[in-house]
Amino acid sequence: MSGIISDDRVTDLSKEEILRYGRHLILPEINIEGQKKLKAAKVLIVGVGGLGSPVALYLAAAGIGTLGLVDPDFVEESNLQRQIIHSSKDIDRPKTSSAKDKIQDLNPFVNVVTYNSTINSSNALDIAKGYDLIIDGTDNFQTRYLVNDVCVLLGIPNVYGSIFQFEGQASVFYAKEGPCYRCLLPAPPPPGLVPSCAQGGVLGVLPGIIGSIQAVEAIKLITGAGTPLIGKLLLFEALEMKFSRLRIEKDPNCPICGNHPTITKLIDYEEFCGLKTKEKPVDKISPLELKKLLDAGKKVQIIDIREPHEQAIFKFPQAKYIPFGQLLRRKNELDEKLDAIFICKIGQKSVFAIRLLQNAGYKGKLFNLDNGVNGWAEVDPSAPLY
Amino acid sequence: MAITLLIPTALRNFTDGKKEVQAEGKTVGEAVDNFANVYPDIKRHLYDEKGVLRAFINIFVGETNIKNLQGLDTPLKDGDTVMLVPAIAGGK
Secondary structure (H helix, E strand, O other): OOOOOOHHHOOOOOHHHHHHOHHHHOOOOOHHHHHHHHHHOEEEEEOOOOOHHHHHHHHHHHOOOEEEEEOOOEOOHHHOOOOOOOOHHHOOOEHHHHHHHHHHHHOOOOEEEEEOOOOOOOOHHHHHOOOOEEEEOOOOHHHHHHHHHHHHHHOOOEEEEEEEEOEEEEEEEOOOOOOOHHHHOOOOOOOOOOOOHHHHOEOOOHHHHHHHHHHHHHHHHHHOOOOOOEOEEEEEEOOOOEEEEEEOOOOOOOOOOOOOOOOOOOOOHHHHOOOOOOOOOOOEEOHHHHHHHHHOOOOOEEEEOOOHHHHOOOOOOOEEEOOHHHOOOOHHHOOOOOOEEEEOOOOOHHHHHHHHHHHOOOOOOEEEEOOHHHHHOOOOOOOOOO | OEEEEEOOHHHHHHOOOOOEEEEEOOEHHHHHHHHHHHOHHHHHHHEOOOOOEOOOEEEEEOOEEHHHOOHHHOEOOOOOEEEEEEOOOEOO
8 A cells, every 4th residue: 555645745643633534544444644645635626516526525524635626617506406515605606715615614624725717738737736636527628638638747647537417437547557538538529529518418416426436536546545447447327327347558659648659748728629620600690680580470490409308498489399319310301491590508509400411411591599598598588597 | 240239328319319229240340330320310420521430439348448459340249248438528
């Protein structure tokens, strides 16, 4: 048992700390030496949302000495279904401030450092320097590649977790001892192909499970207890309550941790993830303009690409329903002579639907409803935000 | 060879909600192709414009990544379980 904290960094525990952490101290795998390492450890949590909430709470309770919290966002009502470190009274506060208060209530021995800003190539190494490991609790590919590269360049472990609907993944990417995120995923999906949780939904408990696994892995890395998830990808599926553990290996050709690295410093992650490619913008229509068209009785075809269970939340007036996954198969149901207006929840997936049809040779006029159903709620009091 | 293909949540929109499907193929590539022919909407998720398997989808036979076997040429035997594991990025 050694772990990633060197012995020269540890200090003694006070009587109060011995009382608080007693249940750890009597575990032979952790004991007082492991608890001292937890006290000496500095952990950076990137994203204090669904995953970051349980990670921050459990690591604070476990007695991690320093917790760094990075998040540029403010608490919103729709976060509270799963982001359990925040409360109703925290709405509109920075997530880092809300989380810091909770952590200090829970355990005053923890030193909390907050970064209420977006982590990017220009500040990431400065923020991460001095931390022993990073918890990846982010919600997008560009930040996940950034966190990975920072960890590889600094030589520290990346405790990874990600979630979607009822499914989660966890691993420890530690290039010194196994594969990194890039070994598993050399390139991100093209923008729009993989829906986000805002578009696809997520079971509120799911980040609690995956985040708790990340917290366990962090504690194991720090104390040296057990075998970390290095070289293994843990998959979890809540509906069937099924765990799978798959083997993943280091890629000798990995551009950052392979035998001949070509990435030696942080890169432009937006560009890497294809977010800067200049595509011709699709034509759009504002909710107010659409309402005027409908009120004036103008003949248009409204295509709602949401899934049937989402239509049950709100039926869009006069809409024809073609779920995104069936669009290409059913494109002949559209009339090329009529203007078509595409609707989704937030007006993003509908852009991809329009591009999909255009690339498939559809000749008629296609418009995207700005902000989707959530935008429509501004002009139609019967429409909910969700 | 008759194998079971496990479909992750993110791709079930394209398989009429099915969590697993039976497929036939002597190799992983053949089985996945045969599967994609039954559910054509899934094709552009699995393959790029040039027909190459997308880099964000990992395929495992049992517990092993086909990258560490023979890729899409990895041979299959009756009863194998093939799992599609696309990248997911949610965390908030």
